Amino acid sequence: xxxxxxxxxxxxxxxxxxxxxxxxxxxxxxxxxxxxxxxxxxxxxxxxxxxxxxxxxxxxxxxxxxxxxxxxxxxxxxxxxxxxxxxxxxxxxxxxxxxxxxxxxxxxxxxxxxxxxxxxxxxxxxxxxxxxxxxxxxxxxxxxxxxxxxxxxxxxxxxxxxxxxxxxxxxxxxxxxxxxxxxxxxxxxxxxxxxxxxxxxxxxxxxxxxxxxxxxxxxxxxxxxxxxxxxxxxxxxxxxxxxxxxxxxxxxxxxxxxxxxxxxxxxxxxxxxxxxxxxxxxx
Amino acid sequence: xxxxxxxxxxxxxxxxxxxxxxxxxxxxxxxxxxxxxxxxxxxxxxxxxxxxxxxxxxxxxxxxxxxxxxxxxxxxxxxxxxxxxxxxxxxxxxxxxxxxxxxxxxxxxxxxxxxxxxxxxxxxxxxxxxxxxxxxxxxxxxxxxxxxxxxxxxxxxxxxxxxxxxxxxxxxxxxxxxxxxxxxxxxxxxxxxxxxxxxxxxxxxxxxxxxxxxxxxxxxxxxxxxxxxxxxxxxxxxxxxxxxxxxxxxxxxxxxxxxxxxxxxxxxxxxxxxxxxxxxxxxxxxxxxxxxxxxxxxxxxxxxxxxxxxxxxxxxxxxxxx
Numbered sequence: 310x311x312x313x314x315x316x317x318x319x320x321x322x323x324x325x326x327x328x329x330x331x332x333x334x335x336x337x338x339x340x341x342x343x344x345x346x347x348x349x350x351x352x353x354x355x356x357x358x359x360x361x362x363x364x365x366x367x368x369x370x371x372x373x374x375x376x377x378x379x380x381x382x383x384x385x386x387x388x389x390x391x392x393x394x395x396x397x398x399x400x401x402x403x404x405x406x407x408x409x410x411x412x413x414x415x416x417x418x419x420x421x422x423x424x425x426x427x428x429x430x431x432x433x434x435x436x437x438x439x440x441x442x443x444x445x446x447x448x449x450x451x452x453x454x455x456x457x458x459x460x461x462x463x464x465x466x467x468x469x470x471x472x473x474x475x476x477x478x479x480x481x482x483x484x485x486x487x488x489x490x491x492x493x494x495x496x497x498x499x500x501x502x503x504x505x506x507x508x509x510x511x512x513x514x515x516x517x518x519x520x521x522x523x524x525x526x527x528x529x530x531x532x533x534x535x536x537x538x539x540x541x542x543x544x545x546x547x548x549x550x551x552x553x554x555x556x557x558x559x560x561x562x563x564x565x566x567x568x569x570x571x572x573x574x575x576x577x578x579x580x581x582x583x584x585x586x587x588x589x590x591x592x
Numbered sequence: 593x594x595x596x597x598x599x600x601x602x603x604x605x606x607x608x609x610x611x612x613x614x615x616x617x618x619x620x621x622x623x624x625x626x627x628x629x630x631x632x633x634x635x636x637x638x639x640x641x642x643x644x645x646x647x648x649x650x651x652x653x654x655x656x657x658x659x660x661x662x663x664x665x666x667x668x669x670x671x672x673x674x675x676x677x678x679x680x681x682x683x684x685x686x687x688x689x690x691x692x693x694x695x696x697x698x699x700x701x702x703x704x705x706x707x708x709x710x711x712x713x714x715x716x717x718x719x720x721x722x723x724x725x726x727x728x729x730x731x732x733x734x735x736x737x738x739x740x741x742x743x744x745x746x747x748x749x750x751x752x753x754x755x756x757x758x759x760x761x762x763x764x765x766x767x768x769x770x771x772x773x774x775x776x777x778x779x780x781x782x783x784x785x786x787x788x789x790x791x792x793x794x795x796x797x798x799x800x801x802x803x804x805x806x807x808x809x810x811x812x813x814x815x816x817x818x819x820x821x822x823x824x825x826x827x828x829x830x831x832x833x834x835x836x837x838x839x840x841x842x843x844x845x846x847x848x849x850x851x852x853x854x855x856x857x858x859x860x861x862x863x864x865x866x867x868x869x870x871x872x873x874x875x876x877x878x879x880x881x882x883x884x885x886x887x888x889x890x891x892x893x894x895x896x897x898x899x900x901x902x903x904x905x906x907x908x909x910x911x912x913x914x
Contacts, residue, residue, distance in 0.1 A: 328684050330691065379879065386684030387615045391820060392878050394617070394691070398814050399871035402864040410860050513813075517695050520688065 313441045313496040314519035316448060317489035323465040324485040326386070327376060330393040332493060332519070333512030334400035339364040339497030340511055341404055344413050353415065353502065354436065361494035368490025369483050371396070377482065397512075404509050412506040437499040444492055451488075461485055595843060596737035597799045600744050602822045602838040603831055604791030609820065610828035610888070611752050612784035613764030615683045617816050618673050618690040621697045622789040624811040625669040626662035626796025628701075631714045631806055633658040645709045645716075655720040659797045666793020670785040694813045702808040713807020717800050737798055744791055749831060751787065760784060761829070814867060818846065821874045827884030836885060845869050 314336065321329050339360045346356035375396070379389060423430045430438075452458035463471040464481045472478050500515060501507045601623060608614040632649040640650075653661070673693055702711045721732035751757060763770040763780050771777050800806045818841060826837020849866040877884070 328688050330688075375875070382879075384878065384882070386682060387687050388878055388882065390615070390617075390684045390687040390691075391817070391824070392875055394813075394817055395821075395871040395874035395878075398817060399868050399875075402867040402871075406861055406864040406868070513695065517692055520692060 311496075311515065311518045313444060313492055313499070314515065316445060317492040317496070318519055320448075320461075320485055320489040320492075324461060325372070325376075325380070325482055327372075327380070327389055328386070328393070329376075330390060330516070331371065331397040331400065332393075333516035334397040334404075335364050335368060335490065335493050335512070336497035336500065336515065337404060337507075337509055337512035338367070338400060339494035340501035340507055341408055341413070342494075343498035343501060344415060347415055353433075354440075357440070357495060357498040357502075360498045361491045364494030364497065365487045365489075365491030368493065369487040372486040373483055377479070401509055401512070408509075410509060412508045414506045415502050433502050437502060440495065440499065444495060448488070448492070457481075457484065593734055593737050593798075593802055594847075595839065596734075596741045597795050597802070598819075598822075598838050598842045599741055599835060600791055600795040600798070602819055602826075602834050603744060603748050604788040604795070605816075605819045606823050606828065606831060606834045607748055607752060607760075607791075608784050608788040610823055610830070610834070611757060611764065612760040612781065613683070614674075614781050614784050614788075615687040616673070616690050616785060616788070617687050617813065617820075618694040618697070619788070619792060619819060620811045620813065620815045621673060621694055622666040622670045622792035623796040623799070623815075624697070624701075624806070625789075626666040626793030627800040627806045627810075628708050628714070628796075629662040629665040629793065630658050630797035630800050631717045632708070633661055634720070634801075635714065635717060645712075645714055646706050647708050647714060648706070655801075659794060662793040662797035663790040664793070666796065667786045667790040670787075670789020670792065671782050673789075674782050674785040691813060694816065698808045698811065698813075708806075711808055713805060713810070714800075715805035717804050717806070719801060719804070733802065737802075740794060740798060744794070745831065748791070752829075752831070756783075814870075817874065818842070818870060821870055821877075824874060824877050824882070824884055827886040827888060829888035830884070830886050833884050833886030833888075841870065841873070845873065 314332070318329070318332060321327060321332075342363055343353075343356040343360040346359055347353055351359070375392070376389065379392060384392075421432050423432065423435060425435075450458075452461060460471070460476045460481050461484070463474065463476055464478045464485075468478050471481075497512070501511065504511075601619075605616065605619050608616045608619070632647050633651050633653045634655075635645070635647070635650060636652040637650040638645055638647050673690065701708055704710060708714055719730075719733060721730075721736070752760070759770070759775055760780060763775060763777055767777050770780075796806075803810075822837040822841040823834050824837070825840055826835065827833025846866045849862045849869065852862045852865065
């Protein structure tokens with residue numbers, strides 16, 4: 310689940326170069342939405358799917374209505390961080406106002422106990438792992454095998470050049486935020502299923518491991534390059550990479566944009582690094 | 593008294609963020625460092641006071657000495673936090689690193705019960721002037737906080753108005769230019785955070801003496817956002833504006849919601865409203881008026897004086913040279 314969260318974090322940053330701290334609160338929102346749907350007698354897995362889609366839509370609207378206009382106004386990167394922190398706090402306390410501060414639980418959703426390769430799992434954990442694996446593989450295939458994925462990688466690499474090539478970068482950004490928000494929602498519900506109880510601090514508790522998993526896994530050349538830059542607001546939206554010389558006759562998008570395309574594998578690697586460092590079981 | 597301590601914190605964070613451009617989302621950590629320092633230097637041995645609290649040190653030192661110690665610890669912690677971001681990172685990466693440092697610090701302190709009594713925190717920290725009688729002790733503390741505010745304002749004004757302030761603003765506006773004329777950006781940021789941390793430590797010491805206790809729940813990362821909002825609302829780099837912003841945010845917003853009627857079925861609703869309004873205010877000001885209500889006045893430099901010997905007067909680079 311942490312790896313899934315790290316993937317979404319990386320995708321959002323890779324496409325728009327925005328460090329979205331609201332991410333933690335969106336994870337919490339998904340957990341509560343799933344809890345509400347389970348309380349309405351829906352299946353836990355159907356609640357996960359619906360909760361994920363709802364959070365995905367919320368994430369896309371958040372970017373389109375608030376963040377994208379601020380980026381167009383030329384707000385500095387730290388200003389965007391302040392805005393995302395503020396929005397995360399607003400969302401967090403809206404949850405508190407509606408649901409209250411007391412801890413919630415999905416109840417007995419664990420299912421039977423399974424013994425696999427000498428390790429003990431519950432059915433819910435196995436299904437969560439399977440869902441996570443399927444989603445990450447799907448994202449990887451989307452980014453590397455589809456036209457949409459190529460467009461996303463192009464936008465991540467050089468937004469201006471992608472626009473010049475006729476790619477609707479605004480629409481690509483919306484889709485990226487929809488996809489990453491959906492995965493964020495799935496991670497949130499899966500996290501809430503895994504922990505015994507959760508409250509409005511769920512997102513902030515897991516925000517550090519998600520960011521840490523995104524960092525050791527690496528967000529690719531753009532992140533390492535930007536880490537060496539000094540000052541803010543000096544780069545084009547979308548990260549930006551210097552134009553590479555064109556080879557006539559070769560598809561300039563054939564070489565994968567590693568920072569986005571490789572996100573799932575790097576996130577999983579980062580998750581394992583973080584888990585090992587913390588002495589935790591990777592699952 | 594609360595407003596006084598809030599002003600101290602806002603001015604010192606304004607030094608770091610508004611003047612020096614340091615994206616410090618971990619500012620609450622230095623305040624906590626000062627508060628814990630004051631508490632463990634005044635509570636006495638941990639075996640006393642009922643023995644239900646476990647903490648390090650456990651001395652019983654005079655008030656002035658503990659406030660000075662809190663300032664020194666705050667400065668050291670501020671510099672230490674800066675070390676974690678010494679690599680010349682983009683500003684938003686700095687912010688993220690600081691945010692993670694803030695979260696990690698709260699987690700570590702809360703988890704270690706022997707350090708500062710874990711999640712339960714420290715309590716029974718007495719008002720150092722309570723021996724003057726209840727009302728007399730309170731008014732004495734008001735006087736001490738007011739004195740600290742006056743001294744702090746004058747010191748910070750002197751610091752930010754002089755050559756060092758110009759150097760910090762130069763670094764904020766263009767790091768490359770400041771580095772090109774020989775300014776060490778890393779050292780300047782360390783200095784800004786150390787000085788800001790010192791004032792933050794004093795604020796923490798005064799606050800815990802007022803409240804009587806301190807726990808990890810008192811220094812969650814949203815507290816730093818409240819200070820940043822006060823700076824953004826009032827005007828970055830401008831202590832007068834920041835003072836106005838602090839009054840608006842802390843008194844009108846965060847304290848004003850306390851006057852809303854409580855709803856028995858929703859405990860904590862008024863506090864939640866306060867934070868929601870704070871977040872909306874932050875976004876509104878970043879969107880509509882990022883320069884704040886009282887923007888920083890751009891410095892004006894007089895015409896270079898003619899050199900009687902016929903040479904040129906001071907150039908533009910002199911204005912950013914310490």
